[in-house]
Amino acid sequence: MDIELASKISHTAKKIDGIVSSHLISETEKKSELSLRPTDFSHYIGQDYIKNNVSLMIDSARSRNATLDHMLFSGPPGLGKTSLALLISKSMNVNHHVISGPALEKKGDLASILTQLQTGDILFIDEIHRLPISIEEILYSAMEDFRIDIIIGQGPSARTMRIDLNAFSLIGATTKSGMLSAPLRDRFVGNFHFEYYSSQELEKILAMNSKILNLNLSSSTLAHITERCRGTPRIANRVLRRIRDYCVVKNLVDLDKADLIQAFKLMDIDSIGLDNLDRKFLKTMRDFYQGGPVGIESMAATLSEDRETLETVVEPFLLKEGLIIRTSRGRVLTQKSLDHLGTI
Numbered sequence: 001m002d003i004e005l006a007s008k009i010s011h012t013a014k015k016i017d018g019i020v021s022s023h024l025i026s027e028t029e030k031k032s033e034l035s036l037r038p039t040d041f042s043h044y045i046g047q048d049y050i051k052n053n054v055s056l057m058i059d060s061a062r063s064r065n066a067t068l069d070h071m072l073f074s075g076p077p078g079l080g081k082t083s084l085a086l087l088i089s090k091s092m093n094v095n096h097h098v099i100s101g102p103a104l105e106k107k108g109d110l111a112s113i114l115t116q117l118q119t120g121d122i123l124f125i126d127e128i129h130r131l132p133i134s135i136e137e138i139l140y141s142a143m144e145d146f147r148i149d150i151i152i153g154q155g156p157s158a159r160t161m162r163i164d165l166n167a168f169s170l171i172g173a174t175t176k177s178g179m180l181s182a183p184l185r186d187r188f189v190g191n192f193h194f195e196y197y198s199s200q201e202l203e204k205i206l207a208m209n210s211k212i213l214n215l216n217l218s219s220s221t222l223a224h225i226t227e228r229c230r231g232t233p234r235i236a237n238r239v240l241r242r243i244r245d246y247c248v249v250k251n252l253v254d255l256d257k258a259d260l261i262q263a264f265k266l267m268d269i270d271s272i273g274l275d276n277l278d279r280k281f282l283k284t285m286r287d288f289y290q291g292g293p294v295g296i297e298s299m300a301a302t303l304s305e306d307r308e309t310l311e312t313v314v315e316p317f318l319l320k321e322g323l324i325i326r327t328s329r330g331r332v333l334t335q336k337s338l339d340h341l342g343t344i
Contacts, residue, residue: 036209036237037083043208044087046201046233047080050192054084057190058091067120068092068169070143070187072128074177075194076316078234081173085124088171095121101130110135111150111163114142119166128172129179136184143170143187175312196231196320199223205233206240213244221255228264228273230317235273242267272321272340277305281314282323282341285333293330 038044044051054071061068068088073081082098089096095118104110117123125131131139142148146165172188174180185191197205203219203226210217217225225243229236246263247255255263268276284302285292296315300307315331318324323337 036212036240038087041087041091044080044084045204045208046197047084047194050084050194053190053192054088058088061092067167068122069189070170071172071190071192072177072180072185072188073171073173073192073194075175076196076232077175077312078232079194079196080233081194082124082126085122085171085173089122089124092120092122092169094118094169096124097121098124098126101125101127104131104135107135107138107150110138111148114138114148114165114168115163117166117168120168121166122169122171124171124173126173127175128184129174129176133181136181139170140183140187197233198231199226202226202229202231202233202236206236209237209240213240215240215244215247216254218254221257221260224257224260228269228271230273231320232317239267239269273317274340277303278314278318279341281310281318282333282337285324285331286338286341291338292324292332293327294332295330299331 041051041055050073057069057071060066071088073084075081086096097113097117099113113123138148142165146167148163148165150161150163151159170188172180177185177193203222206217206222206225206229207219210222225236225239229239243255243260243263246252246259246266250259252259264270270279274282280303281299284299285294288302289298296307296310299305300310303310315324318337319326321336322334323340324331324333326332
C-alpha cells in the first residue's frame with residue numbers, strides 16, 4: 001500500500017474512533033437491566049419470517065465456512081433491526097462494528113473503517129439511506145469484490161490505488177428504503193422489511209422483560225400496557241421502564257388498573273398510545289386546516305418540528321391506525337381520528 005495513503009487512512013481512523021464502535025460479540029456479556037435487548041434468537045420475539053430467513057443464511061454460511069451475505073433491514077424505527085444485527089454477529093462469533101450513515105462525511109472515513117475489518121466481520125450501518133452518494137459508490141466494489149479504489153492526487157498526475165479488503169458482511173438498516181439507490185439496494189442478498197408487532201408478540205416481550213426489571217405484572221396489566229405501545233418493542237420497553245420507576249417511587253408490589261392509568265397519565269400517553277406530539281399533530285390538522293388536506297411542509301412549519309421527525313416518527317403509526325390518510329393533495333384526518341379527539 002502507498003505509504004502516503006496508508007498514513008492518511010491511519011490518521012482518519014484515529015479521528016473517527018469516537019464515531020465507530022467495535023466489540024467481540026463472542027465475549028460473555030454482562031446481564032444487566034441496562035439493556036433489554038434479546039441475548040439470543042430464542043429471546044427474539046416476532047418478525048418470524050425475517051428470523052427464519054436470517055437463520056437459514058447463517059447456517060448456510062457456517063456450513064460453507066464462508067462470510068455471511070450482505071443484508072438490508074428496512075422498516076419503522078424501534079422494531080428490532082439493530083438487535084437482530086447484534087444477534088447475527090453473536091451467532092457468527094465475529095466482531096461487530098457499528099456506525100451511522102450521517103457520521104460518514106468523507107471517503108476516507110469509510111475507507112479507514114473498511115481497511116480495519118477482519119475476515120468475517122460484520123459492519124452495521126444504521127440509517128444507510130443517508131450516506132452521501134460519493135461514499136455510497138465506494139461500497140459498490142467493497143461489497144461485490146472486497147476492494148476499494150482510491151484516487152490519489154489531482155489533475156493529470158492523479159492515479160488510482162486499489163486496496164484489497166478482507167471479506168466482510170454489511171448489514172444496512174434504514175427507515176426509508178425508497179431513498180436507497182437501486183445499485184446499492186441490488187447488492188444486498190437479503191432484503192427484509194420489518195413489520196409492526198402484534199399485541200400477542202408485544203405481550204410476550206413485556207412479560208419477559210418485566211422479569212428482568214423485577215416487576216410483577218398480571219396478564220391483564222400486560223395487555224393494557226400493550227394497547228398503548230404502538231406495536232413497537234422500543235416503545236414497550238421504554239414504557240416498562242417508566243412503570244418500573246412509578247412502582248419503585250410509590251412502593252408498589254402489585255400494579256392495579258388505577259395505578260396503571262395514573263402512570264400513563266404521568267407519561268402523557270392516551271388510551272390508544274398517542275403521545276403529546278401525536279395529539280398535537282391531529283389537533284393542528286383539525287383546528288388549523290379543517291381536517292386537511294394539508295402538506296407535510298405546512299405541518300412541519302406550523303408545529304415547529306422537523307419534517308423527517310413527522311414522517312418517520314409520527315405519521316407511520318397514525319397511518320397504520322387509520323387516523324390519517326395520505327392523498328395526492330396532502331394529509332387528511334379520518335372520522336376515527338375526529339372521534340378520538342372528541343374524547344380527549
